[in-house]
Amino acid sequence: xxxxxxxxxxxxxxxxxxxxxxxxxxxxxxxxxxxxxxxxxxxxxxxxxxxxxxxxxxxxxxxxxxxxxxxxxxxxxxxxxxxxxxxxxxxxxxxxxxxxxxxxxxxxxxxxxxxxxxxxxxxxxxxxxxxxxxxxxxxxxxxxxxxxxxxxxxxxxxxxxxxxxxxxxxxxxxxxxxxxxxxxxx
Amino acid sequence: xxxxxxxxxxxxxxxxxxxxxxxxxxxxxxxxxxxxxxxxxxxxxxxxxxxxxxxxxxxxxxxxxxxxxxxxxxxxxxxxxxxxxxxxxxxxxxxxxxxxxxxxxxxxxxxxxx
Numbered sequence: 001x002x003x004x005x006x007x008x009x010x011x012x013x014x015x016x017x018x019x020x021x022x023x024x025x026x027x028x029x030x031x032x033x034x035x036x037x038x039x040x041x042x043x044x045x046x047x048x049x050x051x052x053x054x055x056x057x058x059x060x061x062x063x064x065x066x067x068x069x070x071x072x073x074x075x076x077x078x079x080x081x082x083x084x085x086x087x088x089x090x091x092x093x094x095x096x097x098x099x100x101x102x103x104x105x106x107x108x109x110x111x112x113x114x115x116x117x118x119x120x121x122x123x124x125x126x127x128x129x130x131x132x133x134x135x136x137x138x139x140x141x142x143x144x145x146x147x148x149x150x151x152x153x154x155x156x157x158x159x160x161x162x163x164x165x166x167x168x169x170x171x172x173x174x175x176x177x178x179x180x181x182x183x184x185x186x
Numbered sequence: 187x188x189x190x191x192x193x194x195x196x197x198x199x200x201x202x203x204x205x206x207x208x209x210x211x212x213x214x215x216x217x218x219x220x221x222x223x224x225x226x227x228x229x230x231x232x233x234x235x236x237x238x239x240x241x242x243x244x245x246x247x248x249x250x251x252x253x254x255x256x257x258x259x260x261x262x263x264x265x266x267x268x269x270x271x272x273x274x275x276x277x278x279x280x281x282x283x284x285x286x287x288x289x290x291x292x293x294x295x296x297x298x299x300x
Contacts, residue, residue, distance in 0.1 A: 030290065041276030048280060051287040082292045092297045107298065129292060 010114045010157050013121055017146035019138075020063040021162065022153030024081060025145055027054045030134050056081040058128055058153070059141075060165055066138065076141045079165070080132035081113070084125045093127065102127060108171060111164040113153065121151050128161065130168040 014023065032051040040046055057078040065072040084099070092098035093110070102110040109130045116123040153161060 027289075031284070032287070039278060039280055041278045043278055045279035045281055047283065049283040049285050052284050053287050053290040055290040080290065080292070087292055087295075090292065090295050092295045093292075098295065098297065101297070107295070110295070131293060132290075 008156070009154060011116050011118060011121070011151045012154050013118060013149050014152045015146075015149045017142035018068055019059055019066050019076065019141055019145055020152060021059050021061060021066075022063075022158035023059040023145065024056065024151045024153065025059070025078075025141070026056045026150070028057045028078075028136075028144060029053070030055045030057070030136075055132075055134075056083070056126075057134065058161075060133075060162070062162075068142075071138055074138060075135040076138055078134045078136065078141075080129040080134075082127045082129060083123070084127065087127060099125075099127075105164065105167075108164075108168045111161050113157075113161075116151055118151070121149075123151070128164075130165055 014020075029052050032053065034048060034050070037048055038046065058081050059066075060077040060079050061073060066076065087093040090098070093102060093107075098107075099112070101107050103112045111128040111130070113126045113128065115125045
C-alpha cells in the first residue's frame with residue numbers, strides 16, 4: 001500500500017490442483033483432431049491420429065464451477081495465451097498500434113494481460129486469444145496443473161477478462177449496418 | 187269462503203319461530219351451542235391432545251412442506267442446476283495416436299478497423 005491507495009496486484013502464485021478462473025497454465029497440451037476425422041458410434045473401434053501441441057492457456061470456466069469435490073462441469077474451458085514476442089510477426093498485433101487497439105478493447109477477440117514481475121515468474125505482456133478455445137477434462141487439468149506452480153490472474157483483472165470474453169461471445173452482426181461517419185463532407 | 191281462505195293462508199305464513207329457528211329457540215339454545223363449540227375448540231388446542239396439532243400453524247407448515255434445505259455460506263448464490271445424470275449419447279471407441287506437432291502458433295490477426 002502506498003499513499004493510502006491499496007495495491008491491486010495482477011497476479012498471484014498458486015500451488016496445487018485447486019484451479020480457478022484466471023489460472024495460467026503454460027506449455028499445456030492441446031489435442032487437435034484431423035479435419036477428415038470419421039467416427040462410427042457403436043461400430044468397430046476405429047483409429048486416427050491427433051496432433052497435439054504445447055500451448056499456454058488460461059482458465060475461463062467460472063471458479064464456482066470448478067470447486068474441488070463440487071464440480072459442476074466435466075471439462076475446463078481454456079483460451080490461448082500468447083506472449084507478445086510470439087505475436088511479433090503478426091501484421092497487426094505485431095505493431096504497437098495493434099497492441100494499443102487490443103489494450104483499449106477495440107479488438108473484441110483479444111485481451112491484454114500486464115507483465116508479471118513476480119520473482120521466479122517474470123513474464124512479458126501477454127495476449128489472450130478468444131478465438132482459440134479448448135476444453136479439457138477437469139481431472140486432467142488438475143493433475144497437470146499441480147505439477148508446477150503457476151500464475152493466477154487476480155480480481156478485478158479476472159472479472160475484467162471474463163467480461164471481455166462475454167463481449168466477444170455475445171457479438172451481434174447487423175445485416176444492415178449504419179454507414180461510417182468518416183469521410184462525410186459537411 | 188274467501189275470508190276463511192285468506193285467514194288460512196295468513197296462518198300458514200306466520201312463522202313459528204321457536205319451532206323452525208334455533209336462533210330464537212327457548213332456553214338460550216344458541217348460547218349453549220356456542221359455549222359447547224368453544225369448549226371443544228379449547229380442548230383441541232390443549233397441548234396434551236394430539237388434535238391440537240391440527241390447528242397449530244407450525245405443525246401444519248411442517249406437514250405440508252419439507253424441511254428447509256441447509257445452505258453453506260459459499261453456496262447461497264450457487265443456484266446453477268447441475269446435470270447429475272448425463273443424457274445417453276451414441277458412443278464408440280476411437281483409438282487415437284498422438285503426434286507431437288510442436289508449440290502452437292498464433293493465427294493472423296486482421297485489423298478490423300481497416
